[in-house]
Amino acid sequence: MEIEVGRSTGGGDGSHNGSTMAEHGGSNDEGGGGGESMGRSQSMKERASYLVWQDLRVMLPSSGDGPTKRLLHGLNGFAEPGRIMAIMGPSGSGKSTLLDALAGRLSKNVVMAGDVLLNGEKKKLTYGVVAYVTQEDVLMGTLSVRESITYLAHLRLPPTLTKEEVKDTIEGTILEMGLEDCADRLIGNWHLRGISGGEKKRLSIALEILVRPRVLFLDEPTSGLDSASAFFVVHALKSMARDGRTVISSIHQPSSEVFALFDDLYLLSGGETVYFGEAKEAIEFFAESGFPCPIKRNPSDHFLRCINSDFDVVTATLKGSLRIQEKREESDPFMNMGTTQIKATLVEKYRWSKHAVKARARMKHLSTIREPATKANTTSHAGWWKQLDTLTRRSFVNMSRDMGYYWLRIIIYLVVSICVGTIFFDVGTSYTAILARGACGGFITGFMTFMSIGSFPSFIEDMKIFTRERLNGYYGVGVFILANFLSSFPFLVAVSLVTGTITWNMVKFNHGFSRYAFYCLNLFGSIAVIESCMMIVAALVPNFLFGLVVGAGVLGVMMMTSGFFRQLPDLPKPFWRYPVSYINYGSWAIQGGYKNDLLNLEFDGLSPGDPKTTGREVITKLFRMPLTHSKWWDLFAIYALLVSYRLTFFLVLKLKEKVLPFLQSMYAKRTVHRLKRRASFVKFPSSRRYQNLRTLSAQEGFSSPIP
Ligand SMILES: Nc1ncnc2c1ncn2[C@@H]1O[C@H](COP(=O)(O)OP(=O)(O)O)[C@@H](O)[C@H]1O
Numbered sequence: 001m002e003i004e005v006g007r008s009t010g011g012g013d014g015s016h017n018g019s020t021m022a023e024h025g026g027s028n029d030e031g032g033g034g035g036e037s038m039g040r041s042q043s044m045k046e047r048a049s050y051l052v053w054q055d056l057r058v059m060l061p062s063s064g065d066g067p068t069k070r071l072l073h074g075l076n077g078f079a080e081p082g083r084i085m086a087i088m089g090p091s092g093s094g095k096s097t098l099l100d101a102l103a104g105r106l107s108k109n110v111v112m113a114g115d116v117l118l119n120g121e122k123k124k125l126t127y128g129v130v131a132y133v134t135q136e137d138v139l140m141g142t143l144s145v146r147e148s149i150t151y152l153a154h155l156r157l158p159p160t161l162t163k164e165e166v167k168d169t170i171e172g173t174i175l176e177m178g179l180e181d182c183a184d185r186l187i188g189n190w191h192l193r194g195i196s197g198g199e200k201k202r203l204s205i206a207l208e209i210l211v212r213p214r215v216l217f218l219d220e221p222t223s224g225l226d227s228a229s230a231f232f233v234v235h236a237l238k239s240m241a242r243d244g245r246t247v248i249s250s251i252h253q254p255s256s257e258v259f260a261l262f263d264d265l266y267l268l269s270g271g272e273t274v275y276f277g278e279a280k281e282a283i284e285f286f287a288e289s290g291f292p293c294p295i296k297r298n299p300s301d302h303f304l305r306c307i308n309s310d311f312d313v314v315t316a317t318l319k320g321s322l323r324i325q326e327k328r329e330e331s332d333p334f335m336n337m338g339t340t341q342i343k344a345t346l347v348e349k350y351r352w353s354k355h356a357v358k359a360r361a362r363m364k365h366l367s368t369i370r371e372p373a374t375k376a377n378t379t380s381h382a383g384w385w386k387q388l389d390t391l392t393r394r395s396f397v398n399m400s401r402d403m404g405y406y407w408l409r410i411i412i413y414l415v416v417s418i419c420v421g422t423i424f425f426d427v428g429t430s431y432t433a434i435l436a437r438g439a440c441g442g443f444i445t446g447f448m449t450f451m452s453i454g455s456f457p458s459f460i461e462d463m464k465i466f467t468r469e470r471l472n473g474y475y476g477v478g479v480f481i482l483a484n485f486l487s488s489f490p491f492l493v494a495v496s497l498v499t500g501t502i503t504w505n506m507v508k509f510n511h512g513f514s515r516y517a518f519y520c521l522n523l524f525g526s527i528a529v530i531e532s533c534m535m536i537v538a539a540l541v542p543n544f545l546f547g548l549v550v551g552a553g554v555l556g557v558m559m560m561t562s563g564f565f566r567q568l569p570d571l572p573k574p575f576w577r578y579p580v581s582y583i584n585y586g587s588w589a590i591q592g593g594y595k596n597d598l599l600n601l602e603f604d605g606l607s608p609g610d611p612k613t614t615g616r617e618v619i620t621k622l623f624r625m626p627l628t629h630s631k632w633w634d635l636f637a638i639y640a641l642l643v644s645y646r647l648t649f650f651l652v653l654k655l656k657e658k659v660l661p662f663l664q665s666m667y668a669k670r671t672v673h674r675l676k677r678r679a680s681f682v683k684f685p686s687s688r689r690y691q692n693l694r695t696l697s698a699q700e701g702f703s704s705p706i707p
């Protein structure tokens with residue numbers, strides 16, 4: 001069990017420093033000195049995770065016959081428990097790509113080749129094996145910091161812990177990440193001003209380290225933080241590492257204090273390894289290669305200065321300015337040598353250096369390690385019911401605090417209902433009331449439900465949080481869907497009661513409590529189906545705008561085939577009548593609604609003295625709907641559709657999870673196979689040939705490939 005309640009924020013157990021871990025790990029030994037308690041060493045052993053990557057290549061295939069862009073060029077490396085590794089490099093050098101490749105979260109348009117081994121096993125490091133703090137913070141803005149951590153603790157901590165222990169863990173994590181000052185503040189969203197960016201980042205990390213994962217990836221956790229908070233964050237990560245975890249973090253321009261905290265350094269430039277080894281030895285390597293670090297310069301700045309080809313653009317600009325040229329030309333060796341050349345020299349030197357030899361030997365050793373506990377043990381620990389309960393409560397709190405989720409909609413429904421009520425006020429049974437009743441029913445089931453599209457932004461936010469938490473293996477798809485439905489239930493009831501009561505009473509539809517109940521149930525079912533439909537759309541589309549467009553399109557088609565705009569028997573038989581009108585909630589809702597309202601009514605004839613028209617005739621002859629089944633069957637069909645839409649939502653999420661990676665790996669295999677036949681691919685390009693000079697402006701918009 002890797003959960004610890006009491007935690008040390010210091011350097012951890014002295015016997016667990018990096019070298020001890022490194023020496024003992026290989027022999028499957030306990031990682032500590034003889035004085036350790038059995039329990040402690042057992043937990044260390046279970047937590048030990050050795051990560052090795054061999055010849056890791058990531059390519060961006062061109063669609064046509066153009067050149068394939070290489071994002072990572074056959075990288076080799078390893079990460080060990082008890083140590084913290086920094087991945088450094090200029091922006092666009094492939095840091096995020098490397099982390100994504102290791103975590104199995106590359107975006108779909110790139111292909112990966114090579115092996116990632118966890119404890120000697122080739123394994124996809126996703127769904128709960130590792131924790132990944134991405135560059136983008138995906139948080140539920142309506143919760144406070146403490147609430148976010150508490151809900152997650154209830155989701156993830158094992159049920160064996162007592163209430164006190166859980167509370168201690170939560171408070172410990174808050175203290176560890178220095179969040180005590182903002183613990184009770186809301187995180188903030190579009191209409192709430194919340195905590196600062198640095199605090200959000202620390203919260204994201206706190207959420208991941210809550211259960212002390214064995215492997216922790218972080219993408220630029222300190223970007224946007226001042227150097228004191230950056231130090232604080234990395235120091236906390238270092239304590240985690242000292243506790244026996246494997247921590248890999250990309251980092252952008254660390255201060256010298258922060259840099260000194262890292263044990264290992266992976267220096268990347270243009271997707272190639274410039275240096276991989278102990279962080280302390282990097283200075284020596286640069287000096288040996290002919291680029292010593294000036295005494296007063298921060299080593300990490302020096303490394304980046306040497307390999308960031310964007311500095312060539314800077315140099316060129318500086319050279320253009322005569323004033324600066326005269327002053328600096330002799331003093332700065334970089335003025336005379338392009339960074340592309342420096343980088344090429346370093347890559348070449350590294351390949352034959354003792355660091356590379358040492359790393360290769362260690363990798364070979366580590367890839368033969370067989371640790372017993374390689375199963376995903378950072379997946380959720382809480383039981384199914386507990387998860388459902390926690391998720392439902394969290395989702396309910398979110399929905400009740402987010403103005404845009406339901407409140408706004410309830411208000412709009414209220415206003416529109418009053419409008420409908422006044423427009424169709426006391427509709428009566430005159431001849432013209434036949435059409436008025438038809439139109440009013442059609443409007444309410446067709447258009448009023450359409451307004452569900454208003455909560456799309458909140459759906460999309462929910463999906464983002466789900467995706468992040470699911471990738472980290474917190475809970476299952478089924479629990480999420482059920483919790484979402486349960487938490488939205490009271491709001492949907494409120495929406496349908498408000499709309500139903502106002503319109504039913506104002507329009508004066510056919511009287512009787514059972515008719516009123518049917519009317520509200522019909523509305524509730526329709527709105528719930530639309531919600532499910534919108535959730536399916538939200539799961540399929542990449543962003544909010546797409547969601548709105550696709551969602552509106554789908555609802556438009558549903559309205560057209562519901563039997564109001566085009567009568568059901570007139571719908572073209574193939575496709576529109578069968579199956580579309582059958583899987584459309586609208587056609588059932590309108591049929592049920594008309595039967596509920598019209599069946600025992602009698603309407604005046606066209607002119608005075610004409611025979612009365614019965615409701616039955618109106619339904620069968622005018623609206624041309626069959627009376628072969630009762631309105632309760634129509635209602636049942638809507639609820640059956642609700643269940644099947646939710647099931648479809650479940651399947652869509654499952655398929656996205658299971659089938660997409662499969663298709664992706666097929667695509668990767670095919671692309672690699674195709675690329676291998678190209679002459680240019682077989683020969684690995686030397687870094688000298690790879691002298692692409694990018695302008696600074698070209699860097700704009702680089703971001704993590706994670707959507
Ligand atoms: N999915 C992708 N599609 C296209 N280009 C990508 C993709 N992922 C990464 N890249 C490119 O790979 C390079 C490295 O990106 P990245 O790993 O995000 O850099 P870093 O994190 O070091 O700033 C960039 O040039 C980026 O444009």
Ligand SMILES: [Mg+2]
Pocket residue numbers: 095096097135219220703704
């Ligand atoms: Mg990045």
